[in-house]
Amino acid sequence: MKAAPEAQKRLLDLAELDAGLDRLRHRRRTLPELAEIEELSKKVAQLATQAIGAETEAGDLARDQAKAESDVDAVRTRAERDQNRLDSGQVSSPKDLASLQSEIASLRRRQGDLEEVVLEIMERREAADAQVATLKSERDKVSGTLAAAEDRRDAALAEIDKDAAELQGKRASIAGIPADLLALYEKLREQSGVGAAMLHGGRCLGCRTTLSIADLNRIRAAAPDEVVRCEECRRILVRTAESGL
Structure with a gap:
């Protein structure tokens, strides 16, 4: 799957808002x-x-x-x-x-x-x-x-x-997220609670796993519009300037 880097970054905004909504739902229940x-x-x-x-x-x-x-x-x-x-x-x-x-x-x-x-x-x-x-x-x-x-x-x-x-x-x-990318995000979010996470300093902030050299090389070689996934938790990994690539 391909999507413009800016569209992928918008997933982080979406994930932050969804995390806030999850916290409110948890607060409501507890x-x-x-x-x-x-x-x-x-x-x-x-x-x-x-x-x-x-x-x-x-x-x-x-x-x-x-x-x-x-x-x-x-x-x-x-x-x-x-x-x-x-x-x-x-x-x-x-x-x-x-x-x-x-x-x-x-x-x-x-x-x-x-x-x-x-x-x-x-x-x-x-x-x-x-x-x-x-x-x-x-x-x-x-x-x-x-x-x-x-x-x-x-x-x-x-x-x-x-x-x-x-x-x-x-x-x-939030606009500008392609339908197929949004559908994947929603599916992953339904499965694990978080659909997308930032790749920060070579680490997936979704599962807190430090990626292997091989995985980092694979992501580094991927085109900017390629939608990459964490091999550990399968969430969408969003690349930024802080990804350490």
Whole structure:
């Protein structure tokens, strides 16, 4: 393949811009905010799940408390009814009086036991409610940190996109590269990431290999418009005044 030396040198400008675009793509993929956002998102989801679990427990305890309080009310009502019967003098039989007094005593004990259950449930419910509040507060705090990280990510991506658009504009403005040479450059770039490199002081700056005397003699003998390749990495070697030929 042949191409004017000036056209070949333009490949170096193209390669420099493509290297810049590659760096921007790498920066986009490796923004520290991306890992931070992923970790924070997991934490928010975990806290949300824990909060739901705590809310479910608090709800169950609220229902248990309501039932226990209803049981207390039922026993209290029955005990009050029996006490009213006792106080009214409606029961005159000693046996019936003894039975009624025994039942009232039993109901009072039952009421006391149930009130202890209510107190225990209330304590557990208060602890569950406190846990819900703590988890929601922590979730909201982490969500705020997540939102800030997302803002930083968006700002960084906007800057990267701006820089990439500028480099793409410069890349599009490079003219004078023959279609076949450009096609070869793009093919090599797709294969190895870099399509063309400068021959500098007898060294390929693409693979950092110092060329052998035989390779340098071959390149030295090639016509200026001959497109030469590095025998090591197969990239296009662009000759300049600094090639050491």
